[in-house]
Amino acid sequence: MGDGKELKILLPDPEKSGPGSWIADHQREAMGYDGGQGDRMIAENIRNNVDYVKNRISRLDRAELALYDLPVIGRLVITEKIAFITPYSNRRHGADSPCVMVVSGHPLYELADRLFVKFQQASRVP
Incomplete structure (x- = not known):
């Protein structure tokens, strides 16, 4: 991952979505609370999001996208x-999950920032 980027986006790696993957685990959870979910839908949705983000940032020198193979358990916007920390439940959609806002210097801000850095270090550029 390059330095000096102003916008860093991390998404789950849809190519790591087979049996036993974190995405497959999240898919099983989603099927429990959303009867419209089907096999591999989350991986396909992530692929669509990856394509969309790549298209949106393709002309921005200050932006980068990377993909990670780690648990899909929340969303961080820093x-x-x-x-902004949105922990995902195994019983409802992320859009229905609470979002916590913390300021720089707060221990939860430091945790979110550290998690993002660690996820970034474990990611790959598509």
Whole structure:
């Protein structure tokens, strides 16, 4: 991952979605609370999101996308001043999950930032 980028986006790696994967685990959870979910839908949705993000940032020198193979258990949005942390439940959609906002210097901000850095280190550029 390059340095000096202003926008860093990490998404689950849809190519790591086979049996036993974190995405397959998340898919099983989703099928428990959403009867419309089908086999491999989450991986396909992630692929679509990856394509969309790649298209959106293709002309931005300051942006980068990377893919990780780690648990799909939440969403992090981090700026230099604020972190938004959305823990995903195994019983409802992420859109229905609470979002916590913490400011830089707060222990949860530091945790979110550290998690993002560790996920970034374990990711690959598509």
